[in-house]
Amino acid sequence: MGAFLQTLPLKLLLPEIQLPDAVAELVISSITLDSRMATAGSLFFAVQGSQANGQAFMAQAFTAGALVALTDAEAGVVTCEFDHGWIIAIPNLAANISEIAARFYGLPGQELKVIGVTGTNGKTTCTQLLGRLYHALGERVAVLGTLGYGAIGSSLTDTGMTTPDAVQTQRILRDLRQRHVRHLAMEVSSHALVQHRVTAVPMQTAVFTNLTRDHLDFHGDMESYGNAKLNLFRQLGIVRGVINLDDPFAVTIQNQITNIPLITYGIKSSGADVVATEVNYHDAGIQALISTPWGKGELRSHLLGEFNLSNLLAVVATACSEGFTLVEVLAAVATLEPVPGRMQRIDVKADVQVIVDYAHTPDALRAVLSAARLHCKGRLWSVFGCGGDRDSGKRAEMAKISAALADCSVVTSDNPRTEDPQAIIENILTGFNPGDTYSANPDRKSAIGQVIAEAKTSDLIVLAGKGHEDYQIIGTTKYPFSDIAIARAALVQRMGGGT
């Protein structure tokens, strides 16, 4: 990210607070949520986290040169001198960080047309497709999400998050503005909505893909999870929503969000505004007729599977509602390639096919196996695992789905983190019945190699869970690991090419 040399007096960051003159004129040269990033002239947000209270790190921030620490207060505002810096208490600090950060970075969101995409699955796919579509339509567009951020056409910068924290998000918006980006398609995770990471990001269009079981370790129950998603439709500056009518949660959105137009899309819902009919899933992709408020047309795509048709409908509905014509949108859709690690067919000519996909939730596994079945002439293999230190309720459920939809299931590791990999596998195995065809191997590389060696001609192997990820987290260490590279090597070896 380019150097940002702007400095601002504190009074411009906290205009609603009466500050003593000496404090009001303090010149702030950087802002941060992490004391370890504080430098001379910093403002440090000392917030309560899930593990620690940022107030414990104020001394560290001041030692590093921070001038001010903002803390939370039940009511009222107090300021007091502390060692070498000032502590200013602000009611509901967490909810205000985004706006303070926006001020510091020059309100970058006001000059961007932002599309926010939320949903359990499909955020990355939709934002990437939107980015590429707008690029194909001649717009200066960027993406921000699990794959990183950056203008389409340049390489993406990783943030380690789907939606970065409130400060980093505003810094990224400013960076994109400096690169003359006009549109941004960003993923908005439910964590981000709960933690106010995007509060001061004005959004023109909010897209909802679906709501299925995930992240219950964080949200507690499905109702709280759904409520988090609803907040995207109450976002600053919101003009319209685009929602998937095939998902039952769409009705809740329609009932709760009545102040903006909601454009609906669907494959199964004939009453949707944007609807696909006469769908043909063939070897090279999808073909369908689509009917929209902007006219009818034929959709052709290289993407695979029903859920990708759903994602494409979201993209078409968004682009057309933002003013592009259906004809130009459908022409651009036909040029879109699969998103890395999402239904990505491994490009080695072989007698078996391997698809790498990021499906790591029960619903995504169901979707990817159903989609793959349409393209499979032999047996369908499903290789999957479940992450450690995360929602364990989905483990047995994923085994049931794999057993129901694939011919052979292979259970392996997928970021076991600090849990015992074998214990996670044992949890997953409880979902199989005695008649199911399954095996287990905690070593993911060896599991993939074994399946690719054992598969028979015309079989199709789905490697689910890691997608584009280039690591495996075991304990607290990230080891280099790529399903794509391992599958390529194993396919080459199968075809007699050696590795």
Ligand SMILES: CC(=O)N[C@H]1[C@@H](OP(=O)(O)OP(=O)(O)OC[C@H]2O[C@@H](n3ccc(=O)[nH]c3=O)[C@H](O)[C@@H]2O)O[C@H](CO)[C@@H](O)[C@@H]1O[C@H](C)C(=O)N[C@@H](C)C(=O)N[C@H](CCC(=O)O)C(=O)O
């Ligand atoms: C559960 C969760 O969301 N945690 C986020 C949260 O951390 P936390 O509340 O645990 O922070 P903490 O460790 O208690 O520390 C409290 C505060 O003290 C600060 N601190 C801490 C240590 C120190 O030495 N100095 C210091 O200043 C921290 O920066 C923090 O502000 O606030 C941090 C700073 O903003 C985030 O980095 C962190 O995300 C962690 C890394 C994370 O993994 N989050 C995941 C669950 C997440 O948000 N994922 C979603 C995608 C989900 C999906 O769809 O798959 C995402 O949007 O990425």
Ligand SMILES: Nc1ncnc2c1ncn2[C@@H]1O[C@H](COP(=O)(O)OP(=O)(O)OP(=O)(O)O)[C@@H](O)[C@H]1O
């Ligand atoms: N619309 C959809 N409905 C159901 N499953 C989907 C949909 N789109 C993609 N998937 C499946 O979910 C997986 C994750 O897709 P994607 O990365 O686009 O979602 P995401 O919402 O960004 O997920 P995450 O937040 O976990 O990164 C894909 O690999 C695919 O298997």
